[in-house]
Amino acid sequence: MGTLSDNYMENVRLFDQALGVGRSVDMVSRDYRIGGRRARIWVVDGYGLDETLERMGAFWLSRPENALEGLTDMQDFADRLISFSEVDVGFDPEELITSVLMGKTLLLVEGLRGGAQIDAKSYPSRGVGEPPDGKVLRGSHDGFVEAVVPNMALLRRRIRDPHLTMEGLKVGRRSHTDAVLCYLDDKADPALLAAIREKLNAIDVNSLSMAQESVAEAIRPKQWYNPFPKVRYTERPDSAAASVMEGNIVLMVDNSPSVMILPTTFFDFTQEANEFYFPPLVGSYLRLLRIIVFLISLLITPTWYLMVKESGRLPEWLEFLSSPEPAALGLLWQLLVVEFLVDVLKLASLNTPDSLSNSFSMLGALILGDFAVQAGWLGPEVLVYMAFVSVASFAQPSYEMGYAFKLLRVALLLLTAVFDLWGYGLGILGILVLLATTKPLVGRGYLYPLIPFHGKALWRLLVREPISRDNT
Numbered sequence: 001m002g003t004l005s006d007n008y009m010e011n012v013r014l015f016d017q018a019l020g021v022g023r024s025v026d027m028v029s030r031d032y033r034i035g036g037r038r039a040r041i042w043v044v045d046g047y048g049l050d051e052t053l054e055r056m057g058a059f060w061l062s063r064p065e066n067a068l069e070g071l072t073d074m075q076d077f078a079d080r081l082i083s084f085s086e087v088d089v090g091f092d093p094e095e096l097i098t099s100v101l102m103g104k105t106l107l108l109v110e111g112l113r114g115g116a117q118i119d120a121k122s123y124p125s126r127g128v129g130e131p132p133d134g135k136v137l138r139g140s141h142d143g144f145v146e147a148v149v150p151n152m153a154l155l156r157r158r159i160r161d162p163h164l165t166m167e168g169l170k171v172g173r174r175s176h177t178d179a180v181l182c183y184l185d186d187k188a189d190p191a192l193l194a195a196i197r198e199k200l201n202a203i204d205v206n207s208l209s210m211a212q213e214s215v216a217e218a219i220r221p222k223q224w225y226n227p228f229p230k231v232r233y234t235e236r237p238d239s240a241a242a243s244v245m246e247g248n249i250v251l252m253v254d255n256s257p258s259v260m261i262l263p264t265t266f267f268d269f270t271q272e273a274n275e276f277y278f279p280p281l282v283g284s285y286l287r288l289l290r291i292i293v294f295l296i297s298l299l300i301t302p303t304w305y306l307m308v309k310e311s312g313r314l315p316e317w318l319e320f321l322s323s324p325e326p327a328a329l330g331l332l333w334q335l336l337v338v339e340f341l342v343d344v345l346k347l348a349s350l351n352t353p354d355s356l357s358n359s360f361s362m363l364g365a366l367i368l369g370d371f372a373v374q375a376g377w378l379g380p381e382v383l384v385y386m387a388f389v390s391v392a393s394f395a396q397p398s399y400e401m402g403y404a405f406k407l408l409r410v411a412l413l414l415l416t417a418v419f420d421l422w423g424y425g426l427g428i429l430g431i432l433v434l435l436a437t438t439k440p441l442v443g444r445g446y447l448y449p450l451i452p453f454h455g456k457a458l459w460r461l462l463v464r465e466p467i468s469r470d471n472t
Contacts, residue, residue: 003091008110011093012040015106018097034060034081035067038110047103052084052120059083074107074114082107086119098176123147128154131235131257134397138277143235144257148180151237151252151259155182158241163187169200171215171253175207178254179215182240187247195442196249196262211256221439227407228438228446229400232268233258239273263443266435267450267461272397275464283464290395291462297392298405298431301335301385302412306424309416325379332417334378338386339410408434 005011016022019042021029026046032039039060043053060081071077074089090096096115100106103121128150131143144151152166167181179200183193199219208214212233220230234240235257240250243261251260261268270291275283307313308324308331327334389409393402408431415423415430438446449457459465 004093004096004114006113008038008108011108011115014093015042015097015100015108018093019100030057032057032060034109035063035069036065037068037112039108041105041107042100043105044100044103046124047121048105049120049122053105056082056084056118056120068109068111071112074109074112074116077109077112078116082116082118084118084120088117089114090117091115098170102176102178123149125150133399134234134236134239134273136236136274136277139273140236140238142237144237144240144252144259146255146257148178148252148254151257152180152182154237155241155244155250158237159184159244164244169197171200171203171205172208173204173206175209177208177211180252182244182250182252182259184244184247187245188249189247192263192442193249196251199441208253212251212253212258212260215251215253216260216441220441223439226434226438227404228266228435229269229398229404230264230438230441230446232261232264232398233400234261235259236273242276263440265440265443265448266438266446267448267458269396269398269401270461276467280464280466287462287464293392294396294405297389298409298412300389301409302416302424302427304385305331305335305413306416306421309420324381327379327382328377331379331382332413334382335386335413336410338378338382339406342386342390 005014016029019029020027021042026044027042028045028048029040029042032041041053063081067081068077071080078087078089090099091114096106096117099117103119103123105118105120107116107118109116123146125145125147128142128145130141134143142154144154156164161184163184163186165181165183165185167183169179169181170176171179181193181196200215203215203218205214205218208218212231216231234243240259240261244250249262251262253260270287272287272290275286278286324331329337393406396402396405412424412427412431415427417423419426436447436451440446445451448454449461
C-alpha cells in the first residue's frame with residue numbers, strides 16, 4: 001500500500017474501505033473536530049476501552065481552535081494531547097490496518113503526518129481459574145487464559161527479574177496472530193532462541209486457527225508416522241515459570257490458554273506439578289510410581305496375550321494367568337474391542353454436559369462391561385487388564401503421550417499376534433528405534449539427557465530433588 005497520503009480525505013476513504021466501515025457492524029468510526037481540524041478514529045467494537053476513549057475524546061473536543069497551530073507531525077500531537085501511555089505513530093497503511101484489527105484505536109488528524117495507534121483495548125476473556133487438566137492438591141490455583149497480555153502478567157508476577165524477556169512476533173499471513181517468546185536473556189541458549197525464531201518466521205500459513213497446535217504442526221519435523229509428542233504444553237503459570245527459570249523457552253500464542261515449553265525431550269514428560277508441592281521423598285515416590293505404571297500400561301496386554309497364547313509358557317506359580325474364561329470373541333479381538341470401547345467412552349464423556357459426564361462415564365462403563373461379560377462376548381480377565389490400562393493412562397499428565405503409548409500398545413499387540421515371540425521382540429525393538437529417531441522441534445535430541453548422556457540432568461528428571469539455586 002505504500003505510505004499515507006498528504007490528503008486527509010483520501011486517507012479516510014482508504015481506511016473506511018479497508019476496514020469495512022458500513023459493511024461490518026462491529027467496526028466503529030467517529031469524526032471529531034480537534035483544535036479546528038478534522039479528525040477521525042477507527043476501533044473494533046468490543047475491543048476499545050469505552051471509558052478511556054471517552055475521556056480522551058472529551059479532552060480533544062475541549063481544545064481551542066488554535067490548539068494545533070504549527071503542528072505538522074502526529075508524533076507532536078501524541079506528545080501533547082494523548083494522555084494514554086501506550087501509543088505510537090505509524091506511516092504504513094497496512095500496518096495501521098492490522099493494528100486496528102488487533103484491537104488498537106487508530107486516530108488520523110487533518111494536516112498531520114502519520115496515524116496514532118492507541119493501545120486502549122480490552123480483549124474479552126474468562127477468569128484465570130485453575131485449568132481442568134493440571135489440578136494440584138496444594139499450590140496456586142490460577143491458570144493461563146486465551147489472551148497473551150494477562151498470561152505475560154502471570155509470569156511477570158512470579159519472575160520479577162529484569163532479564164525476563166517477552167519477545168513479540170506476528171505469525172500467519174492473514175490472521176497476524178500474536179506469539180510471544182518468554183525467556184531469561186542471560187540464561188536461555190542463544191542458538192536455541194535463533195533456531196526457534198527462524199522456524200516461527202518461516203511459517204507460511206494464512207491462519208493459526210488452532211493456535212498452539214497450528215504452530216506446532218507448522219514447525220515440527222515431518223514424521224507423520226511418529227506418534228511421540230514433540231512439544232510439552234502446560235496451562236499452569238507456576239510450571240511455565242519454573243521452566244523459564246531453568247533456562248527453557250516458553251512460547252505463548254494468542255487465543256490459547258496452553259503455552260509451549262521448548263526444548264522438549266521424552267524425559268520431560270516424567271514430571272508433574274503435584275510432585276513439587278510434596279516433600280522430595282514423597283515427590284520422588286510419586287514420580288517413580290507414575291513412570292513404572294505408565295511403562296506397565298504399554299506392555300501389560302501384549303505381554304499377557306503372549307503368555308496365554310500357547311500353554312506351557314508360564315511357570316507353575318503363574319498358571320492362574322494362562323486360563324482366561326472362554327468367550328464368543330477370540331482373545332485378540334476382545335482386547336482390540338475393549339481398546340476401541342474405552343476411546344468411545346472418553347469421547348462420549350467429553351461431549352456430555354458437565355452435570356452428566358461423571359455419571360454417564362461410570363454407568364456406561366459398568367453397563368457395557370457387565371453386559372458384555374453376561375452375554376459371553378468378553379472375558380472378565382480382559383476387562384480387568386483394560387481397566388488397569390485405562391486408569392494408568394490418566395497417571396500421565398500429557399494426553400499426547402498417553403495416545404502415543406496407546407497406538408504403540410496396539411501395534412505391539414498385533415505384531416505379537418502375527419509373529420508370536422519374534423513379533424513381541426521386534427515390536428519392543430521397533431519402539432526403541434522409533435524413540436531414538438524422533439526429531440525434536442529444537443534442542444540437543446529427543447532422548448537428552450540419556451543421548452547425549454548427562455548424568456546429573458537425567459538424575460534430576462527421574463528423581464525429585466530438593467529446591468536449590470539451580471533446581472526450581
